[in-house]
Amino acid sequence: MQKYININYSLLLKLLLAGALLSLFLGLYHHQALGPLFCTSLECLFFLSYGEVSITEIKFLFPLLLWLLPQVVLFYFIGSELGTDLERNAVYIFTRTQQRKEWLLAKSLTLFIYILVYFSVQFLVLWAFAAIQGIHLVDQQQGLVLILSLLSLLVLLNVMMLSLMNFLTLITNHITAFTIVFTSNIGSLFLSAFLYESTWRISIIQWLPFTQGILAWHSTIPAGVNPLLLQNLSLSQFTIPFSLIYLVVLTTLFVIFGIQRIEKMDLL
Amino acid sequence: MKTVEIIHLYKRIGKREILSDICAELESGKIYGFFGRNGSGKTMLFRAVCGLIKPTSGEIRIHGQTLHKDRSFPESVGVIIESPGFWEYYTGFQNLKQLASIKRKISDQQIKESIQRVGLDPEDDRVYKKYSLGMKQRLAIAQAIMEEPDLLVLDEPTNALDEEGVELVRNILLEEKKRGATILIASHNKEDIELLSDEKFRISNGRLEQFHG
Numbered sequence: 001m002q003k004y005i006n007i008n009y010s011l012l013l014k015l016l017l018a019g020a021l022l023s024l025f026l027g028l029y030h031h032q033a034l035g036p037l038f039c040t041s042l043e044c045l046f047f048l049s050y051g052e053v054s055i056t057e058i059k060f061l062f063p064l065l066l067w068l069l070p071q072v073v074l075f076y077f078i079g080s081e082l083g084t085d086l087e088r089n090a091v092y093i094f095t096r097t098q099q100r101k102e103w104l105l106a107k108s109l110t111l112f113i114y115i116l117v118y119f120s121v122q123f124l125v126l127w128a129f130a131a132i133q134g135i136h137l138v139d140q141q142q143g144l145v146l147i148l149s150l151l152s153l154l155v156l157l158n159v160m161m162l163s164l165m166n167f168l169t170l171i172t173n174h175i176t177a178f179t180i181v182f183t184s185n186i187g188s189l190f191l192s193a194f195l196y197e198s199t200w201r202i203s204i205i206q207w208l209p210f211t212q213g214i215l216a217w218h219s220t221i222p223a224g225v226n227p228l229l230l231q232n233l234s235l236s237q238f239t240i241p242f243s244l245i246y247l248v249v250l251t252t253l254f255v256i257f258g259i260q261r262i263e264k265m266d267l268l
Numbered sequence: 269m270k271t272v273e274i275i276h277l278y279k280r281i282g283k284r285e286i287l288s289d290i291c292a293e294l295e296s297g298k299i300y301g302f303f304g305r306n307g308s309g310k311t312m313l314f315r316a317v318c319g320l321i322k323p324t325s326g327e328i329r330i331h332g333q334t335l336h337k338d339r340s341f342p343e344s345v346g347v348i349i350e351s352p353g354f355w356e357y358y359t360g361f362q363n364l365k366q367l368a369s370i371k372r373k374i375s376d377q378q379i380k381e382s383i384q385r386v387g388l389d390p391e392d393d394r395v396y397k398k399y400s401l402g403m404k405q406r407l408a409i410a411q412a413i414m415e416e417p418d419l420l421v422l423d424e425p426t427n428a429l430d431e432e433g434v435e436l437v438r439n440i441l442l443e444e445k446k447r448g449a450t451i452l453i454a455s456h457n458k459e460d461i462e463l464l465s466d467e468k469f470r471i472s473n474g475r476l477e478q479f480h481g
Binding site: 003008010011088094266 | 281315318319320321322339340341342345346347348349350353354355357366367369370371411
């Protein structure tokens with residue numbers, strides 16, 4: 001499988017730069033809010049920048065746009081990586097090997113590496129920005145748990161979305177694949193807001209794939225974050241381990257679908 | 269010796285019949301020229317011979333082995349189909365090395381010799397993105413011949429090449445034929461077909477007929 005892993009370093013560099021700029025923007029934006037919210041810890045800065053979408057304010061679009069921004073950058077850079085690679089190299093590769101499954105797994109691993117690097121650099125830049133501003137962790141251990149939880153949720157959520165988008169390019173064109181994933185993503189956030197405000201079957205929210213990455217909607221209360229910032233969704237079973245397992249299972253199902261598809265498909 | 273046998277091959281995509289009752293026997297050490305209008309089915313036939321698409325019905329046998337039954341693609345095939353696609357951020361040598369690493373059949377030295385054979389410099393440190401169209405085509409030819417395949421399937425091999433490049437590729441094809449390879453070429457360039465082919469086929473509306481012209 002290793003021989004099919006091709007890291008495009010120029011793409012990686014673009015992701016690093018975009019990630020760093022994005023992180024600075026989010027850091028600067030949320031830094032202003034720390035004082036008024038009486039929450040000046042590093043935990044709070046991370047939480048506001050990467051873990052919070054106010055469910056009551058989704059209808060005002062701006063919180064939604066801030067949440068979607070890092071995802072849109074990824075969609076732009078690697079949303080059609082697999083389909084493009086297949087169009088470009090399939091003839092040369094699959095007349096040398098029948099290991100289509102291994103090729104697809106290698107591509108999935110490459111996507112994972114890009115996403116992990118993209119979010120890791122954002123977290124490092126935000127941390128450095130906070131250090132310069134004199135913002136520190138309140139509780140070293142719990143703070144690290146919070147930041148790692150945020151990173152894991154974001155990475156896995158984006159791996160799930162980009163796997164879906166990329167595997168969809170095996171059955172349709174890139175624009176349709178992007179539209180399906182993007183509208184499902186926005187649609188499920190609006191649906192969550194609707195369910196919350198109408199107080200009707202709120203528990204559905206924890207089963208929606210695209211809400212799994214929002215730490216603020218989970219039942220676990222992170223230390224160092226002002227509890228007033230947390231949403232009161234009352235979903236006792238919506239825990240971080242639940243979301244991590246959910247996202248891994250869903251991504252695995254998408255990979256299985258991708259393998260089934262590529263093993264049978266005509267390479268036109 | 270028969271290398272390729274195409275037996276009543278049909279390919280339908282949706283309601284459209286792309287290939288219709290194609291039958292042919294192709295021997296080693298010969299060049300077969302295929303010509304026909306755009307969309308006539310040449311490229312689809314070539315994809316079928318390479319195992320990239322599954323026939324709706326009929327069979328393709330390579331050295332007696334049925335594609336998609338005994339194996340999914342020919343064991344030893346060099347291919348150019350439509351525009352050459354490589355990794356843009358690798359040099360020519362790195363691209364071929366990456367592809368050669370799949371079969372692990374040839375050494376770095378052999379890869380370099382193939383690149384030299386098509387008139388490129390294996391030490392050229394420009395990435396593929398910076399190559400001219402002609403250089404890209406030459407690299408595609410090097411890719412197809414580097415592992416000395418028994419079967420060469422070349423769709424428009426002289427596309428984008430200058431006069432010298434066309435002459436070079438024609439000579440390479442004749443050398444490959446001498447080596448014993450079975451070569452299928454499709455070209456819009458009638459001269460390529462006339463000069464190189466031992467047998468000619470015309471494809472029209474997915475149907476194949478031998479051409480004695």
